[in-house]
Amino acid sequence: MITTIDTVLLRIADNELQVLLWQRPSDSRAYPGFWALPGGWVFEDRDETLEQATCRILERKAGLKPDYIEQVATIGNRQRDPDGWSMTVLHLALLRFSCSSSTHEDTHWVPVENVLNQSQELAFDHAVLLAKALERLNTKARYSTLPLYLAEQELKLPELQRIYEIVLGNPLHKRAFRERILSADVLQDTGRRVQGRGSPATIYRYHSDCPVRLFDRMMQGASTETVDE
């Protein structure tokens, strides 16, 4: 059985979610020259665990080490690969922009929207895999601090709110957003302030090894039709 690992690597740049794609070589056994999620086979002789295989493949295909990786689902059937029954363990990984530059020439970042609206075609069922990973991120953004992994380690609350709004696809109420994020107790006040248009903005810091925390109230409860800024 073909057993692979595929990873949806996401970052935010230019005010949108972007996914890292990898171009399959022109002599690939299937979908030659197509863009695909960075992925690869699990090797019994080389990999001790699935987790190690995931990191090895990301390192080799993308040259990146994301702070956050989670399994989304395992998809297996007879149709998804022209060479027969295949199974892939799908992962979601988040990167902050400053750590997202891949030195590999056969990779590039594209807006997820381009895949969703089919202007960017992908190999195999990778467009479906991307949609599954985005759904996981969207759901978790409603009740947890997960989108923090898309932010820089030093940040202002309006920047983080914008990240949540991009992930959730709708504007949030400023006060309700702040209440949820601050009560989750993952941000440290650096004591520094920067002057913006209005009152000075606090600079917060989070640690990349901080666990994902659940909110007491759902973030969609913070939605508003008009942004309150």
Next chain:
Amino acid sequence: MITTIDTVLLRIADNELQVLLWQRPSDSRAYPGFWALPGGWVFEDRDETLEQATCRILERKAGLKPDYIEQVATIGNRQRDPDGWSMTVLHLALLRFSCSSSTHEDTHWVPVENVLNQSQELAFDHAVLLAKALERLNTKARYSTLPLYLAEQELKLPELQRIYEIVLGNPLHKRAFRERILSADVLQDTGRRVQGRGSPATIYRYHSDCPVRLFDRMMQGASTETVDE
């Protein structure tokens, strides 16, 4: 590579969570005679998809068709099976008590507590798999209607609250619990009432194909040190 599917099948009986175990035959290739989660191999020639394989295996090993099944995680490494690299796709399945009788003689329901406190030993890493599935259920119970799948289709709110309390491991505040469950809009009032010790209790109904809904407020916010009944 050994590729299997294992399922943690749960029900509530005798005021506790119970898991269905299956006894491995005395001539098994590994762990002969041990109790294990119902599971089996994925067969390329027989199974069209992972989902079909999951149902086929549950039907054959346990004779049961749960209303709710979800994937929890895929665990793969060199250590978990004495015969070498193996990978299992772990599932969580929930059954209401009235549909949980297995006719298979090599299965029995045991309190999950017996596995957790190691008075019931399991084959392979199945005790770890059970713990992972329980963690998933516990987390989802905090923000969703998932535990409804452990309830009978006609139910009173105090019965459902008891199910949540068993899953979460702590008492809940009656009014806060009712508010969350009723606002999730998954229960239909049957119009019937039964007389209890206090005021008459409404009988609600839910449909087994109802999607799992998220609460606006976390259920742990409903916790209380003393049960308010």
